[in-house]
Amino acid sequence: MEIVYLRMKKSITVDKLQYVKLKHIAYTSGPAEIKSELEDTLIYRITPKDNNIVIVDSFLIVDHLSKLWSDLEFQLIGPQQTIIRLEKPKKDISVLVVAFVWLLLFIGTAMTIMNFHYDVSMQEVQQKLHFLLTGEHSEFPLWIQIPYSLGLGAGMLLYFNHWFKKRFNEEPSPLEVEIYNYQQNLDQYVSHHENRLNDKHVPD
Template identity: 55%
Template sequence: MEEKIYLRLKKKITVDPNHLLRLSDIAFVTGNVKDLSNLNQLKIYQITEKDKNVSVIDGFLLLDRLMQVYPNYSFDLVGFNQTIVEIKKQVKKVNILIITAIWLLLCVGSAMAIMNFHYDVSMQEVQKSIAYLLTGEKVEKPLWIQIPYSFGLGLGMVLFFNHIFKKRFNEEPSPLEVEMFNYQQDLDNYLIYHENVITKRDDE
C-alpha cells in the first residue's frame, strides 16, 4: 500500500523572532504512516531579521522540502496553499493620553457628523411638522419627540454594532466586523503576493 501523507496548511500563525519553523508549526498532518512524530518535527524554515514583521511559507516550498527528505512518501496538499507567519513585536506600554485623545476625537467627530446630517435634512423642522400633525399645535421645541428620538438614535447605534463594550447580543457579525474581516482578507492576500518566501528568493 502506498504511504500517503495529507497536509493542510494553517492560514496564519504567530511566532517569536528567530523561530525555527517545523512542519507541525505550519500544517496539520495525517496519513497512513505509522509514525508521524519525526515528520512533524521536520525543519522547514528559519525566521531571520530579514523577514521583519511577516513572512509567507508557500505550499510549493513545503512540498519541495518534504520530497527531498522523504522521497518514498506521496504528499497531498489540501486547503490553503500558503501560511502567513506573523513575527511578534515588542509590546509597548499603553499610553493613556493617546487613548484619551483618540477617544475624544472619535466622539467629537461622530457628534459633528450626526449634527451636520440633521442640519442637512432639516430634522428640527421635520420634528416640528410631525408634532403639528399629531397635536394640531405649533411647538418650537417638541421635546416629547426629540428626547425619545435621541435615546432611540443611541440605541440604534448599539444594536447596529451589536456590542456594548465587550458584551455581544448575538452571534451575528456587525457590519463593522464584516468590513474588518474583508480588510483582513485583502491584507492577507497582499502579504501572500508580496511577502512570499519563493518570491523573495526569486527576486534575490
C-alpha cells in the first residue's frame, strides 16, 4: 500500500464562497502519478452559514480521503488543523478618515513623548549637560535639543524597521514579532472555540 504524507497548513485566507481543495489546506508527499489528482480532491464547501473563521480538522480529512482512496495510507505530520479565514471585500477608505486617524495618532504620540520627557526632567538634564560642556547656563540648549529630536525620530524608524512600505533589512521589527505572537494566540483560541469541519460540508 502506497503511503501519502499530509502536512496541514496553519491557516489560509479565501475571499469568496468556494470549494476548498486538498492542495489549498495541506502539503502532500506521495506517488507522483496520483499526486496531482489527489491534491485536486474537494475537501470543504464554504457556505453563507460559515462565519469569518472555519476550522478544518486533519482527522476528518484523513477519514474523507480514506473513503475516496482506499488503496492509499495517509499519515499526518505537523499541525492538526487548518484555519480558513473568510476575507470580506475591502471597502474604499475615505481620505478624511485616514487624515483623522493620522492626526489622532500624531497627537497621541506627541503627548506620550512629551509626558515621558517631562517625567524624567529631560530639559533639566540637557541644561546641565550644556553647562558641563560649555560652562554656561542656557534655558534652551538647542545644539543638544535639535540633534536629540532628530535622533529620536531616526531611532523610531530603525526600531520599527520601516519607512512607509520600505524595509531597511529582513529582520522583523519588535512590532511584527508582537503581531505574530498575537496571531498565534488567536489561532490557538479559535481552534478550540470555533465550529469544526462538519460532514455536510464535505463533498460526496
